[in-house]
Amino acid sequence: MTGLGAWLCAIDHKRVGILYMLSALLFFLAGGMEAMVMRAQLAAPNLKLIAPETYNQMFTMHGTTMIFLVAMPVLTGFGVYLIPLMIGANEMALPRLCALSFWLQLMGGVLLYFSFATGAAPDAGWFSYAPLSEKAFSPGAGLDYWALALLMIAGGSVGSAINLIVTIATERAPGMSMRLVPLFVWMTLVTSVMIVFALPALAASLVMLLSDRLLHARFFDAAQGGAPLLWQHYFWIFGHPEVYIVVLPAFGMISEIIPVFSRKPIFGYPFMATSTVAIAFLSYGVWVHHMFAVALGRNFLAVFAAASMLIAVPTGMKIFSWVATMWGGAIRFTTAMLFAVAFLLEFTVGGLSGVAFATVPVDWQMTDTYFVVAHIHYVLFGGTVFALLAGVHYWFPKMSGRMLDEKLGRWSFWLIVLGFNTAFFVQHFLGLLGMTRRVYTYPDLPWFGALNLISTIGAAILVFGILLFCANVAMSLFFGAVAGDDPWNAWTLEWAAASPPLLQNFAEIPEVRSRRPLWDRKHPEAPDWGVA
Amino acid sequence: MAMFLIAETVFFFLLILAFVYFRGTAKLSLEAGGIDTALLLASSLSMWRAASSGTGGSRPWLAVTLLLGAAFLIGQGIQYLHLIRDGVTLSQGAFGTTFFTLTGMHGLHVLAGLIALAIAPAPALRSMALYWYFFTAVWLAIFLVAYVWSAA
Amino acid sequence: MNTFFGPNWDLEPSVVAGCAALALGYIAVARKRGLSRMPYFLAGVVLLLLDLISPIDTLADRYLFSAHIVQHFLLALVIPPLLLLGTPVFKLGALNKLERAVGQPPVSWLLGVGTMLAWHIPALFNAALANDGLHIFQHLSFLVTGVIFWWPILGPLEDRRLPALGAVAYLFSACVCCSLLGAFLTLGPSGLYPAYIGYGGLDARSDQQLGGMLMWVPGCFVYLSGILSTVLRWYGAERTA
Numbered sequence: 001m002t003g004l005g006a007w008l009c010a011i012d013h014k015r016v017g018i019l020y021m022l023s024a025l026l027f028f029l030a031g032g033m034e035a036m037v038m039r040a041q042l043a044a045p046n047l048k049l050i051a052p053e054t055y056n057q058m059f060t061m062h063g064t065t066m067i068f069l070v071a072m073p074v075l076t077g078f079g080v081y082l083i084p085l086m087i088g089a090n091e092m093a094l095p096r097l098c099a100l101s102f103w104l105q106l107m108g109g110v111l112l113y114f115s116f117a118t119g120a121a122p123d124a125g126w127f128s129y130a131p132l133s134e135k136a137f138s139p140g141a142g143l144d145y146w147a148l149a150l151l152m153i154a155g156g157s158v159g160s161a162i163n164l165i166v167t168i169a170t171e172r173a174p175g176m177s178m179r180l181v182p183l184f185v186w187m188t189l190v191t192s193v194m195i196v197f198a199l200p201a202l203a204a205s206l207v208m209l210l211s212d213r214l215l216h217a218r219f220f221d222a223a224q225g226g227a228p229l230l231w232q233h234y235f236w237i238f239g240h241p242e243v244y245i246v247v248l249p250a251f252g253m254i255s256e257i258i259p260v261f262s263r264k265p266i267f268g269y270p271f272m273a274t275s276t277v278a279i280a281f282l283s284y285g286v287w288v289h290h291m292f293a294v295a296l297g298r299n300f301l302a303v304f305a306a307a308s309m310l311i312a313v314p315t316g317m318k319i320f321s322w323v324a325t326m327w328g329g330a331i332r333f334t335t336a337m338l339f340a341v342a343f344l345l346e347f348t349v350g351g352l353s354g355v356a357f358a359t360v361p362v363d364w365q366m367t368d369t370y371f372v373v374a375h376i377h378y379v380l381f382g383g384t385v386f387a388l389l390a391g392v393h394y395w396f397p398k399m400s401g402r403m404l405d406e407k408l409g410r411w412s413f414w415l416i417v418l419g420f421n422t423a424f425f426v427q428h429f430l431g432l433l434g435m436t437r438r439v440y441t442y443p444d445l446p447w448f449g450a451l452n453l454i455s456t457i458g459a460a461i462l463v464f465g466i467l468l469f470c471a472n473v474a475m476s477l478f479f480g481a482v483a484g485d486d487p488w489n490a491w492t493l494e495w496a497a498a499s500p501p502l503l504q505n506f507a508e509i510p511e512v513r514s515r516r517p518l519w520d521r522k523h524p525e526a527p528d529w530g531v532a
Numbered sequence: 533m534a535m536f537l538i539a540e541t542v543f544f545f546l547l548i549l550a551f552v553y554f555r556g557t558a559k560l561s562l563e564a565g566g567i568d569t570a571l572l573l574a575s576s577l578s579m580w581r582a583a584s585s586g587t588g589g590s591r592p593w594l595a596v597t598l599l600l601g602a603a604f605l606i607g608q609g610i611q612y613l614h615l616i617r618d619g620v621t622l623s624q625g626a627f628g629t630t631f632f633t634l635t636g637m638h639g640l641h642v643l644a645g646l647i648a649l650a651i652a653p654a655p656a657l658r659s660m661a662l663y664w665y666f667f668t669a670v671w672l673a674i675f676l677v678a679y680v681w682s683a684a
Numbered sequence: 685m686n687t688f689f690g691p692n693w694d695l696e697p698s699v700v701a702g703c704a705a706l707a708l709g710y711i712a713v714a715r716k717r718g719l720s721r722m723p724y725f726l727a728g729v730v731l732l733l734l735d736l737i738s739p740i741d742t743l744a745d746r747y748l749f750s751a752h753i754v755q756h757f758l759l760a761l762v763i764p765p766l767l768l769l770g771t772p773v774f775k776l777g778a779l780n781k782l783e784r785a786v787g788q789p790p791v792s793w794l795l796g797v798g799t800m801l802a803w804h805i806p807a808l809f810n811a812a813l814a815n816d817g818l819h820i821f822q823h824l825s826f827l828v829t830g831v832i833f834w835w836p837i838l839g840p841l842e843d844r845r846l847p848a849l850g851a852v853a854y855l856f857s858a859c860v861c862c863s864l865l866g867a868f869l870t871l872g873p874s875g876l877y878p879a880y881i882g883y884g885g886l887d888a889r890s891d892q893q894l895g896g897m898l899m900w901v902p903g904c905f906v907y908l909s910g911i912l913s914t915v916l917r918w919y920g921a922e923r924t925a
Contacts, residue, residue: 162535179919196535200543208550211633216623219633225554225626234546270919274912281856281908285863285901299890300870303897310905 011095012503013080016102018399020077023106024070025470030113031065034058036463039423043456045444055440056123057142061112063126064146068153069109071246071384076101076160078391079188079249081399083164085494086182088173088512090505093166101159108152115145122146125438127239128209130220130231135213144213147206154199154206161195164188173493175512182492182515183272187252190276194241194248194283201238205231229294236287244283247379248276250387251318254340257394258322260490261337262329265516265528268321275314282311292363301360308358312351319348334488335409339390342417346382350375353428368438371431377424389416389469396473397487401499402480408472415465422458426451491516533659537666540641544670547634548677554626561611565679568607569671575600576668583661590657594649597664601646608639634674641667692739703733710770717772725770728763735759736823745813747883753895756826760800761906764830768838776841787835789846793854796833797861799825804865806876813879833858837910848918852911859907866900869893 010016038058041049050058084092092098115121120140124133133143168189172181181189209231211217218224220231259266266272288296288304322344331337353375357363366372396404430451435442442448486495495518497505514520514528575597582593612632615621622632645663652660707729714722735741735758743751776783786792803809803822812822836846837855846854869876874889882888 158536158539162539165535196539197542200539200541201546204543204546204550207547207637208633211622211629217629217633218623218625219550219629224623226629227553230550230553234550237546270916273919274915277915278908278912281911285904297893299894299897303901307901 011099013084013092013095013098014399014501016098017077017079017081019102020073020080020105023102023109024074024077027065027069027073027109031062031070032463032466034062034065036459038062039456039459041440042442042452044453045449046441048441050440052440053123056125056438057116057121059438060122060125060128060146061116064112064122064150065109066380067126067242067246068150069105069112071380072153072157073102073105074388075191075246075249075384076105076157076164078253078388078395079164079192080160082395082494083167083185083188084171085398085497085501085505086185086492087168087171087176088493088506088509089167089171090509091171092163093170094163097159097163101156101163104156104159105153108149108156111152112145112149115142118145120145127235128231129235130209130212130228131222133209133213133231134220144210147210147213151203151206151210154203157195158199161192161199164192165196168192173509173512180512180515182252183255183266183269184249184252186273187248187255187276190280191245191248194245194280197284198238198241198245201234202242205234205238208234229291232291232294233287236290237284239290240287241280241283243379244279246384248279250343250384250391251276253387253391253394254322254343256490256492257336257340257390258325260394260488261332261334261340262326263332264325264329265491266321267324267327268317269515271317272321275317278314279311282307282314286311289358289363292360293367305358305360309355312355312358315351319344319351334393335404335406335413336390336393338410338413339386339393342413343383343386343390346378346386346420350378350380350382353378366431368436369431370427370435370437373437374424374427374431377420377427381420381424389413392473394488395494396476397483398494398497398499398501400477400480401483402476403483403487404472404476404480408468408475412465412468412472415461415468417465419458419460419462419465423455423462424458426454426458430455486518491519493517496521533662537662540666540670544634544638544673547630547637548673551630551634552677554630560631560679560682561614562679564607564611564614565675568604568611569675571600571604571607572668572671575604576665579661579664583657590654598646598649601642601649605639605642605646608635631678634678638667638670638674641670690739692742694737694741694745696737699736700733703729706732714772717774721770721772723770724766728766728770731758731766732763732827735763743883745819747880748886749877749880749888749891750886750895750898753898756803756823757898757903759823759826760796760830760833761903763827764834765838765910767831768834768840771840773840783835783844786832787839787844789836789850789854792832792836793858795829797858799829801861801865804869809877810879813877837914848914851914855907855910855914859904862903862907863900866896866898866903869896870900871896 007015007019010019035058037050038055041047041055080092080098084090112122118141120142122128122142122145124138124143124146128143128146131137168181168185172178178186208217208219212219212221212226218226220226220228222228255266255272286304286308288300289308292301292305326341333341353371357366357372357375393404393409396402430448433445433447433451435448435452442452483499485497485499487499488495493510493512494501496510510517516528520527520529578593578596578600582590582597585593615628620628620631622628645660645667649660649664707726710722710725710729711719714725735755740751740755744755745752786795803812803826812818836844837851839845845851870893874892876892880888880891882891886894
């Protein structure tokens with residue numbers, strides 16, 4: 001079967017991985033358009049480009065799209081594509097589940113966007129607090145679409161997570177013990193376990209919300225004995241691990257890229273792996289920091305504040321590790337490396353603003369202001385998306401057999417960095433000045449107009465940079481220089497397969513004796529495993 | 533299957549927690565609940581026999597499991613009817629909401645399990661058995677929390 | 685003596701004697717096998733002594749539920765690991781049967797977690813507060829079952845330890861139970877332990893909540909540290925495989 005049919009019926013992990021990435025790209029552009037509509041509306045005070053109800057739909061759809069239809073799927077896609085290659089396997093353990101998970105996720109996205117066609121897109125924010133999300137206050141069908149779509153997407157997520165866990169557990173090449181796996185594999189494994197433990201909390205919340213809305217149940221209806229706060233607890237029990245779920249695989253990518261372009265193995269592999277486990281466990285114990293403003297009692301808040309500050313420690317460990325890897329190395333600034341280094345800086349800024357929120361009084365001042373918006377975009381865009389851009393530039397040759405254009409890459413890099421920081425850095429100040437989030441317009445207070453305009457201009461530059469990146473990808477697919485199997489002189493197993501890999505990844509499964517099997521192969525006189 | 537069941541554990545744990553949190557009050561029939569529990573336990577036993585016998589011998593035990601499982605669901609349905617007749621519905625308040633959602637979700641999973649058992653090919657039997665034991669265990673937890681502990 | 689330590693110290697002679705005996709006995713027995721691990725063991729003994737005779741004990745017995753939680757926390761989660769880390773490798777010999785019966789995971793887990801959960805049942809906890817003999821038994825049980833619980837994780841005999849994945853599951857599941865108990869005490873009904881009426885700015889309800897939270901979050905950290913050290917040790921075990 002060739003052509004479209006082959007792609008629709010694909011169960012080969014490489015094809016499904018690319019399907020995930022394409023789907024994520026489409027939704028990324030949709031979410032980006034939603035963002036630009038918002039930024040246009042906010043460019044000056046008291047604008048009336050769109051109605052307030054439309055604005056609410058924009059921020060809800062933007063957030064929901066970016067987290068559930070872009071970040072999670074694209075990271076899953078990279079995982080599904082790369083994991084078998086990195087562990088020396090020819091396929092995922094459960095290929096049909098692989099495809100099913102993708103299609104579930106896509107169908108969920110289609111269902112969500114279908115709501116636009118009915119005129120009632122969801123509009124209660126991406127975390128839809130009760131009682132706003134109850135039928136009484138949101139009578140349209142928008143939130144029903146939201147909940148049902150998310151249930152489908154969650155199902156797909158859990159399916160792919162289970163698949164990745166089983167694959168990593170059972171299909172590693174001979175000699176590749178769990179102590180020798182590439183860090184991207186390790187982080188994907190930890191993330192997948194986190195998904196298994198966190199997504200059901202979302203599912204429970206959504207089931208409860210749908211019961212309330214469609215079957216007149218009383219979970220969140222205070223007047224009838226329910227508790228709106230229960231939604232917040234249950235959602236954030238999912239929500240906090242979720243933000244680590246969308247960032248840990250990105251960490252994994254960075255951990256592959258920085259060593260190769262520093263020509264040094266990663267510094268402190270055991271600490272990198274252990275700190276990942278620490279982050280995974282701790283992330284389930286800090287959810288209350290999203291609820292500091294809800295009057296839960298001082299002692300309670302203090303304990304969660306302490307735990308939230310603690311979680312910065314293992315994350316900081318990783319930053320040190322990456323920097324230490326670069327230290328003294330022969331650094332080569334390819335576009336992938338540029339994005340990786342930018343990631344370090346941007347994510348650190350985002351992490352610092354996050355830790356600021358762990359201090360309860362600061363949170364009371366800053367919550368629901370643009371300071372939060374700045375924080376989340378620094379960690380999610382400056383973090384996850386930058387890492388993804390690095391990852392695309394790094395693995396594109398493997399996936400397509402062609403190199404991306406370096407000159408276009410650099411242009412897009414600088415435009416994206418300029419645009420991103422212009423758009424979001426000023427939002428820290430807007431938040432400190434008191435501008436609340438999720439408002440469709442604002443009064444003409446000192447600095448509000450100017451800073452918002454700067455932010456909008458930054459967003460426009462960012463869009464341009466992204467489009468340039470897309471153009472680079474499109475052009476290079478057809479006209480890029482032919483890449484060999486191993487254009488970067490890298491060390492992990494995926495570079496031993498062809499570019500792009502054949503249907504059967506490896507003609508013979510290699511035997512692995514260290515963390516850098518290709519280094520061993522290229523340097524038989526000084527292999528990694530020969531070191532005492 | 534084990535990984536999937538871990539996910540389900542979290543899901544049902546949260547639903548049970550909601551039930552406990554609201555600590556609703558209503559009279560649940562211990563006898564009816566007890567009979568249902570016995571039915572499901574018996575069906576797990578027959579499931580175990582089905583899974584441990586060879587390809588030929590599993591058929592009759594599977595049939596027994598399906599029958600017992602169906603009887604469980606019917607028992608649930610009858611209880612639901614009685615409760616609704618007494619005015620305890622999904623909208624009745626915290627108890628109705630949490631009880632019906634919890635047992636309803638469990639019942640849906642049992643139904644799905646019955647359908648899957650009816651059409652599953654032989655190699656899947658071991659996984660399905662695990663699924664079945666798990667939902668028997670979830671029912672035990674529900675029974676203890678909703679029937680026994682609430683009655684006290 | 686009392687004037688030196690002040691009136692808030694509970695200088696129970698049997699406790700002091702017992703700790704001294706433990707320390708001296710250790711030195712006598714371990715001298716043959718090398719005293720490299722002595723600092724851990726002695727730290728454990730000193731902590732045990734302080735835990736039971738310092739003002740923590742007085743606060744715990746009479747004034748604050750949260751102080752009592754701190755006391756039990758040390759007894760079950762801090763002192764046993766120290767004692768075990770301080771134990772040199774030894775031949776089981778006659779103790780082999782006991783170890784097989786009690787030191788293996790399902791049993792050791794149940795003894796450790798079960799003891800913790802059981803003693804927080806209000807009837808039992810309050811009874812121990814009222815009866816000195818029961819109280820001593822309570823403390824001893826925390827210490828002994830604590831050592832049993834941590835044996836498959838930190839015991840000196842490598843072949844009796846759990847492999848890495850098992851150890852993580854063992855500690856994680858214990859952590860969940862401890863968290864649930866702590867969460868229940870924090871968020872659930874107050875007034876479970878009526879002997880505590882509040883002290884020093886903490887009212888009875890806040891005191892119970894604080895106790896629950898101490899059990900919940902710092903407790904989790906102990907188990908998490910165990911998990912992390914297990915993972916790190918697993919990485920250090922062999923260089924390339």
